[in-house]
Amino acid sequence: MARKKKKGRKVRVDFRRNRQQRRRSDEWTRRYHAERDRLADERTSESVRIKGELSRKRTILVDEQDAPIVDEALWRRGIVCAVYGLICRVADETGQPWDCVVRRVLRTLLIEQRSSVTVGDRVWFSDHCREHGGERVGVIERVEPRRSALSRRDRRNREHTIVANADQLLIVASIAQPALKPHLIDRYLVAAGKGDLRPVICFNKWDLAPETVTLEQEREWAARSRREPDTLAATTAEGVITEFERLGYRCIRTSATRGDGLEALRVELRDHMTVLSGQSGVGKSSLLNAIQPELGLAVREVSTENEKGRHTTSLATLFRLDFGGYVIDTPGIRQFDLWGVEPGELEAYFVEFLPWIPHCRFNDCHHSVEEGCAVVAAVERGEISVRRYYSYLKMLEEAAARRDSA
Numbered sequence: 001m002a003r004k005k006k007k008g009r010k011v012r013v014d015f016r017r018n019r020q021q022r023r024r025s026d027e028w029t030r031r032y033h034a035e036r037d038r039l040a041d042e043r044t045s046e047s048v049r050i051k052g053e054l055s056r057k058r059t060i061l062v063d064e065q066d067a068p069i070v071d072e073a074l075w076r077r078g079i080v081c082a083v084y085g086l087i088c089r090v091a092d093e094t095g096q097p098w099d100c101v102v103r104r105v106l107r108t109l110l111i112e113q114r115s116s117v118t119v120g121d122r123v124w125f126s127d128h129c130r131e132h133g134g135e136r137v138g139v140i141e142r143v144e145p146r147r148s149a150l151s152r153r154d155r156r157n158r159e160h161t162i163v164a165n166a167d168q169l170l171i172v173a174s175i176a177q178p179a180l181k182p183h184l185i186d187r188y189l190v191a192a193g194k195g196d197l198r199p200v201i202c203f204n205k206w207d208l209a210p211e212t213v214t215l216e217q218e219r220e221w222a223a224r225s226r227r228e229p230d231t232l233a234a235t236t237a238e239g240v241i242t243e244f245e246r247l248g249y250r251c252i253r254t255s256a257t258r259g260d261g262l263e264a265l266r267v268e269l270r271d272h273m274t275v276l277s278g279q280s281g282v283g284k285s286s287l288l289n290a291i292q293p294e295l296g297l298a299v300r301e302v303s304t305e306n307e308k309g310r311h312t313t314s315l316a317t318l319f320r321l322d323f324g325g326y327v328i329d330t331p332g333i334r335q336f337d338l339w340g341v342e343p344g345e346l347e348a349y350f351v352e353f354l355p356w357i358p359h360c361r362f363n364d365c366h367h368s369v370e371e372g373c374a375v376v377a378a379v380e381r382g383e384i385s386v387r388r389y390y391s392y393l394k395m396l397e398e399a400a401a402r403r404d405s406a
């Protein structure tokens, strides 16, 4: 049965001229820079009307989500694996990589929606191989609405969407070298809650468990790698893990070098789209290499690097797993600044607070200085961990400060 053709709505889009200064360009950018404008203008379904030098408008057909109507006969489906400046590396349905630019009119639409194409985005792209001597070159025509997004606040106080459409966040920590930072894990758990991702916590470097690594050795390593001296002895790692397990979070103990826990990790990753995140040097890339050696990701001994050159992985990149599913390796981070979490919303991401919240005297209790707070009472009775509660207070303070400065 012939399917009814979807009807679109016509919109007029400002066709902005690219007046940005050309930034440092890599090989691809140089190659396609000249092509880009031509590609962006040649689509026949767009009517371009020139109104003087700088102002142009065009009419395009969009659907109810304001995205261009899919042309299934001419476009291919793909997933964005990496973004290099203006070029997106897109894998088609067979896994072949394509170098794509984003159609300029679509870029304008995305700017209006305050988003840009990012790793994990599902896209439709047109094939421009013929004009490029058979090389797999395309133009992204449409970005599908996102199912989820993992975002953080960047240094310029803007939203940085690390990955779109992932359904799991693998929070990678190491029990030593670098030392475990439970507060960072708490932040990731909030970000996962906010971004609608299922968190899984992976405690790597299990081969450096307390019986093999003394606090002395840990301090020595910290000094050698110019890291903060150990804030938490490796010997307490088990206590921290138990705490997360009691809250119901899935925790896995792994060693990328010795092979511990890799089967459990495979089980968690299979048929999911999982983003790995955590401090630099905890072993994210090593874990991926351990479960799929052909990936051949770069890994580096942290201790030999100076402060600046420490980050071995420098770009978020998506890979397909042989046994089903996708993983996204990301650069290590020092701090995870939350994006878009209001002070009053934070409590929702602390699962252990939930049973007590209805018993607070005030409806809008933030569980800090308010009288009759049932959460604070539970902390005092030892039913909520003091460590987690302080983690909450720190994030609450930050969220309030952000709101006040906005």
Ligand SMILES: Nc1nc2c(ncn2[C@@H]2O[C@H](COP(=O)(O)OP(=O)(O)OP(=O)(O)O)[C@@H](O)[C@H]2O)c(=O)[nH]1
Residues within 6 Å of the ligand: 204, 205, 206, 207, 208, 254, 255, 256, 257, 258, 278, 279, 280, 281, 282, 283, 284, 285, 286, 287, 298, 299, 300, 301, 302, 310, 311, 312, 313, 314, 330, 331, 332, 333
């Ligand atoms: N002892 C031990 N060392 C490990 C383990 N996993 C990784 N390493 C080492 O830790 C160092 C850093 O590993 P990477 O995989 O590069 O860490 P990363 O998290 O990808 O780091 P960035 O890319 O900078 O974010 C390397 O020297 C690895 O060999 C492990 O399970 N045990």
Ligand SMILES: [Mg+2]
Residues within 6 Å of the ligand: 284, 285, 286, 298, 299, 312, 313, 329, 330, 331, 332
């Ligand atoms: Mg890495």
Ligand SMILES: [Zn+2]
Residues within 6 Å of the ligand: 357, 360, 361, 365, 366, 367, 368, 370, 372, 373, 374, 375, 376
């Ligand atoms: Zn309260």
